Amino acid sequence: MPFASGAVAAEPVKIKFTLDWKIQGLHAPYYWAKAKGYFKDENLDVTIDQGEGSAATVTRVMSGAYDAGFGDINAIIQNAATRPGEAPVMIYMIYNKAPFALLTKADGPIKTLKDLEGTKLGAPAGGASVKLLPLLAKQNNVDYARINLTTVSPALQEQLLLQGQVDSVAVFTATSYMNLVSLKLDPDKDFRWMYYTDLGLDLYSNGVMVSPKLAKEKPEAVKGLLRAINRALKETVANPDAAIEMLAAEEPLIKKDIEKRRLLYVYSTLIDTPESRELGLGDLSDKRVTSNIATIAASFELPKVPTAGEVFSRAFLPPKADRVPPTIAR
Numbered sequence: 001m002p003f004a005s006g007a008v009a010a011e012p013v014k015i016k017f018t019l020d021w022k023i024q025g026l027h028a029p030y031y032w033a034k035a036k037g038y039f040k041d042e043n044l045d046v047t048i049d050q051g052e053g054s055a056a057t058v059t060r061v062m063s064g065a066y067d068a069g070f071g072d073i074n075a076i077i078q079n080a081a082t083r084p085g086e087a088p089v090m091i092y093m094i095y096n097k098a099p100f101a102l103l104t105k106a107d108g109p110i111k112t113l114k115d116l117e118g119t120k121l122g123a124p125a126g127g128a129s130v131k132l133l134p135l136l137a138k139q140n141n142v143d144y145a146r147i148n149l150t151t152v153s154p155a156l157q158e159q160l161l162l163q164g165q166v167d168s169v170a171v172f173t174a175t176s177y178m179n180l181v182s183l184k185l186d187p188d189k190d191f192r193w194m195y196y197t198d199l200g201l202d203l204y205s206n207g208v209m210v211s212p213k214l215a216k217e218k219p220e221a222v223k224g225l226l227r228a229i230n231r232a233l234k235e236t237v238a239n240p241d242a243a244i245e246m247l248a249a250e251e252p253l254i255k256k257d258i259e260k261r262r263l264l265y266v267y268s269t270l271i272d273t274p275e276s277r278e279l280g281l282g283d284l285s286d287k288r289v290t291s292n293i294a295t296i297a298a299s300f301e302l303p304k305v306p307t308a309g310e311v312f313s314r315a316f317l318p319p320k321a322d323r324v325p326p327t328i329a330r
Helices: 025-035 054-063 073-082 133-139 154-162 173-182 212-217 219-238 240-250 256-271 274-279 286-299
Strands: 013-018 044-049 068-072 089-093 100-105 120-123 148-151 168-172 191-195 206-210
Touching: 013 054, 013 219, 025 044, 025 219, 025 240, 025 256, 044 219, 054 068, 054 073, 054 206, 068 073, 073 089, 073 206, 073 286, 089 212, 089 219, 100 154, 100 173, 120 154, 133 286, 154 168, 154 173, 168 173, 173 191, 173 256, 206 212, 206 219, 212 219, 219 240, 219 256, 240 256
Parallel strands: 013 044, 013 068, 120 148, 120 168
Antiparallel strands: 068 206, 089 206, 100 168, 100 191
């Protein structure tokens, strides 16, 4: 049977995308791209689901349930070491600065990392911040054996610090900062933040990842996905009120003032860094990612050290001129 004459529009490429957690202000770009039709403009049919953690994004993509997602590069590294060729590949780094930090009261006794010795530190069991603590201590000549670790519930970290039951907590800043805001406290004035990145553990964190299958079979769709997300990221941080209103239409239970502040806090502390300004949003330093991989391999005693190419690819990034981080009011 002869082909019908005339161009026929290709079927949209379906992409199942998972977030790292429940809907928060920092997720506005994905919903903005969908609401504004940016995915549709790239001939994509994108379904966005809430997540169960940054590392779970990797597991979800590896299971085949999802094609892409927002999650942690350090979890990719771990899986690339144990299941080579199956782990997702990071294609657009968003958290150029990792959100791992130690939190303590501004008026408390802990002013430097060395001050942790002989004090009580609270952290959830298995959390990335506490898992990396021995390496952080070693790099800063801190006697890790002298830190009294206390396992705490993630939901109670800040309260236990406030009550004086622990002297510091190992946290994920994007969550803890806004928890303190919700408690009517001033995270900047009342607390001291010690970022691992500033203390010699220079890690990357969350970004957009895709399955090896999608990257190989639908490279143009992957490029379109990033064009849409990159555009939406720049627009949401430049228009935070509109972005959060749009997000509230998707999830009416969010506290709009809290989530607007979270969006801007995450952008200004984790995304808009000197490196992002040099390389453009989404890209990373080959030297730094190689060091990041070595750090994770040592910390988690991985059976092999993956190459940078197994973990990250810049092949799908939009042109650098389109990835300039917008300047926003701080």
